[in-house]
Amino acid sequence: MRIAIQAEAFDMGAEANRFAAGNHGAGAIVTFTGITRDTAKGDLEAMEIEHYPGMTERALTTIATQAMVRWSLADCLVIHRYGRFAPRAPIMMVATAARHRGDAFAAAEFLMDYLKSRAPFWKKEITRSGTGWVAARDEDEAALKRW
C-alpha cells in the first residue's frame, strides 16, 4: 500500500507498471486517473488544489486500509497532487490489485468516492472571467451511501 501526497507531477503509465510489477498474485489491476477538465465554457486557465497537511495522509491511509481489508486487495496505491495545474494535467491516481476483477473495480470506486468527499482537498478554478471554489456535488455525497 502506498499513499503519496505531492506537488510533483507523476507518470501515470510508469506508476501503473511499477504497481503491476509488485503484484504477482493478482489477476486484476484497475487504475483510475483524474485529469483537470476544462470548464463547460472552455475558459479554464488553471486549477488550484489546496489540502490539509497531516490530515490528508491520515484520511487517505484510513480509506486505503479499509479498502485493502474489505476487498482482500493484494495492494493499492493512491497518488494525489496539490498546487496549481494547467488544464489537462493528471492530478490524482488510484490503483487496486485483486484476484478477481469485481473486487479490483469495487475497491477503486470506493477509494474514489471517499477521496471526492472525505479527503481534505479543495479545488479552485481560475478562468478568464474569474476564480471560484469548486462546489461539492450532491451526487458525490450520495455515492458514499452505496458502501
Added chain:
Amino acid sequence: MRIAIQAEAFDMGAEANRFAAGNHGAGAIVTFTGITRDTAKGDLEAMEIEHYPGMTERALTTIATQAMVRWSLADCLVIHRYGRFAPRAPIMMVATAARHRGDAFAAAEFLMDYLKSRAPFWKKEITRSGTGWVAARDEDEAALKRW
C-alpha cells in the same frame, strides 16, 4: 476507439499514457489489466488462449461501440492477446475515458463483463499435473444481467 487482437506483448503503462494523451476533454480515465493468475495449487506452467479470428474483431467492435454510445465516452481501448503465456503475463487491457468517473468505471466494467462471456476467446491451463480448459463461471454469466 481502438481494438487490438494480437499475439505480441503490450506495455500497459505505455498504452495507458498514449490513451490518456489522446483524450483532452476527459476528466476520468479507467484502465483494467488482466494478468494470468496462478492456479490455487500454484502449479501453473502456462496459459493458452485460443480465439476465433474474424469473429473476435467483430464482437469486440460491437461491444466497444455500445459502450461508447451508452456512456458518452471520449474514447475506449481494448487489447486482447492470444497464444501461450507464462504466469503473470499481462494478457488483456481495456481503457475508458469520460467526463465523469461514474461513466468511465461503468463502461470499463461493462466491457469486461462482455469480454468474459461474449467474445470468442478460450483459456486453457497447462499445469504440472495436466492440462484443462478453463470453465466459464456462473458469476460471469450473471454479471451480464446488470447491463
Added chain:
Amino acid sequence: MIDLLYFAWVRERIGLPREQVETNAATVAELIAELSAREERYALAFADLASLRVALDQELADFDAPLTGVREVAIFPPMTGG
C-alpha cells in the same frame, strides 16, 4: 456447402479445427443431430448442448436458428476471455 469451425475442447474432441460439409439441415440443431449420427466423435463432442455455443457467420445464435444463406457455422464451449 457450409464451413464448419470448432474451437477449444470441441475442436479437440472432433480432432480438427474446420471442415466443409454438404447438408440439408434447416437449423443448427438439425446439423448437430446429423453430424452426431454420422460418427462417434461428433456424438461425444455434441452430447451436452447446454455446454455448447454457436455462431452463424460470426454472430452468436440459437440452436434453432435457420441455416438458410449461412456460410460459416462455428461450434464451441462457453467463452472464457478477459
Added chain:
Amino acid sequence: MIDLLYFAWVRERIGLPREQVETNAATVAELIAELSAREERYALAFADLASLRVALDQELADFDAPLTGVREVAIFPPMTGG
C-alpha cells in the same frame, strides 16, 4: 490554547490560514458562536453551518463534538478532492 485552521473559502473570508485562540467553549458549535460574536469576518465565514465541515485533531467530527483535550480544530467547506 487551541490551534484553529481554516481552508479554502473559509480561510479567504477569515483572512488567515491559522491562529491560536483561548476559549472555554465546550463544543465546536460554541466555539463558532464565540468567534462569530467577536468579529464580522467570522460571522460571515460561519453564517451557514450546513456548508461547513469540521475536523478535531485531524478527524472529521460533528459540530456538537466536545472540545475537551482537543488541540487542533479545522473548519472548512465540503471537500472536493479526487
